[in-house]
Amino acid sequence: MATPNSVPGGHTFDNIINFRDLGTFINHTTSRDILKPGLLYRSARPDAASNHDREVLLDEIKLKTIIDLRTKTEHSEAKGKFAARQKSGPPGPPTAGETAALPSLNPDPGVDSSDHAVPATLRIEGIKYVDVDLNGKPYSNALLKQLSWRQRAKLYSLYVLGYHKEAISILGTNVLAARGLSGLAEDSLEHCGGEVKALFDLLSDEKCYPLLAHCTQGKDRTGLTVLLVLMLCDVPLEAIDRDYMLSEKELLPERQDKVKEIASIGLPESFADCEEGWAGRVCGWVEEKYGGIGKYLERCGVRAEQQERVRMLLMV
Template sequence: MAASRTMADAYRNKEEGSFGVLNFRDLGVSSAENPDNKKYIKEGLVFRSATLDNMSEEQVDAFLEVHKIKTILDLRTGMEGREGLPIDKSFPTSALEGLTPSVIMTDEKETKAEPHTSEKYETTGHGTLIRKKYKVDFAGKNFQRYCVFGSCSLRLKIYLIYLMACCQRRKAAYVVGQQVLSPMGVNKMYREFATYCQGEILAAMMVFANPENYPIEVHCTQGKDRTGIVSALIMTIAGVPQDIIVNDYTKTQKGLAPVYDAMLEEVRKSGLSEDFAQAPASNMRDFLNFLADKYGSVEGYLDVIGFGPDLRDRVRKIICV
């Protein structure tokens, strides 16, 4: 046991967050950072970060030993990340089909079934631990069709179709970044996510409705935009005030500081403007205000996408102090 603690201590890097994982934090800790030190979310249940792809096998082992994570929610597109990495060996991808409101809200005794064959079983002193990963393409087909493609001129549409037909997906992504997303800006992109990615956002939220999934780690590439939106929705469900949610979002600026120059270069190579590498408070504050203005409240938005009061109550019972 002492040897394990030594290994964990050796791989923890406070500059990078935890074991080489950038922009890593516990929403329970973030939710308690207020003048009254009031706690809203239990610590050790919901974590957020940038990609987990850069960890070695030893770092993965130490990371899991300390944080006890059972489920990873990966919000990246198919073009992001690589396969066969050390983190994948501990978290095989599981099917999303069972994560629907009707299934989750049905009595567990009636829906109990054999676990998905890709899940990772590990026998511990406390029994059998099941680890799994859910992948949700946050910027999925609806976002691409109605937001991206719908914003293009006829000429640009034809050009993008040509690039895709020639299997030049990365070139097409650069053109979209330069001519669609950059003019749109981060603030509007968040609003478009909320409008056109409702099915994907619901799928992501359903992961939090199952108590067997906790502790959960949610990430995208930088842990800023898609992860920031999902984290904000979870914190809102837990009753965390907007100022604290916004403060958690702005921590990304410091969380990505060790790789900021490289990230900025990557942003430019993607055809995106420099503000896509920033995380000012206005991004999150404007997003939450947009949901309040258009849907009456964040909860009103969650009602619209299908994550209603009963599901939100399930999450609160699990994560709230």
């Protein structure tokens, strides 16, 4: 059973891990009333939610919206992995296709994206789901451009032939490992302005709350989404950092398997953990490159009045 022992005011789940109420956690961490509890949540994948878990989300939390930050590859893998979710125990470890930093590699533009959708049986009736792929095409293209033409040719050849892990290892060894988790977060922010705008379109809509954001482990892409919101709401950096770093403890049951998987695609063991100083580096990059969170969001198309709407909805 997934327990909330390390998270103040947490809920008890059978199969949902790394779950927390941002308002409760931030207020407890800062000893101040900054955010309204019971509105914004974060977690790992909820695909294996038991009947009890679904009741908690629907009846206790009264969740209205789930933002799914995963790639098409991750959705495809979820089809078979969580088919028997109600009867299973805790969710299994992530696979290579679910590693947070991996882009959506799909060399065949003719593939129908609907083939990769999370099956309706894995989604909870009564909750609105919205897919926002922070590792999508703009991010993927930016990373692939950092490979030599020979490396790109080899990657695509392997991918088309079905050797997906071997293809991804070319990117992992030559690009991802060198960038590190904070560098890849900066890449996402730099190249995924449209996706950031889509996130804030939801976050500024009162009808979407209570709202849950998740990726596979609820660590990096979820952490990046939460970081932007917390920056906008004037949450101290120390509290943003503590929220991000908490995922490392929450994900310890999966760490051993995760390390094996990421090693197979050319990534260092550190990618299984939370990078020390990640929040400070990413926040500092936003400040230095764009002059602050407000200007960064405006660059993504999130106007000042929309930003103020998010603050009004979430802040005490």
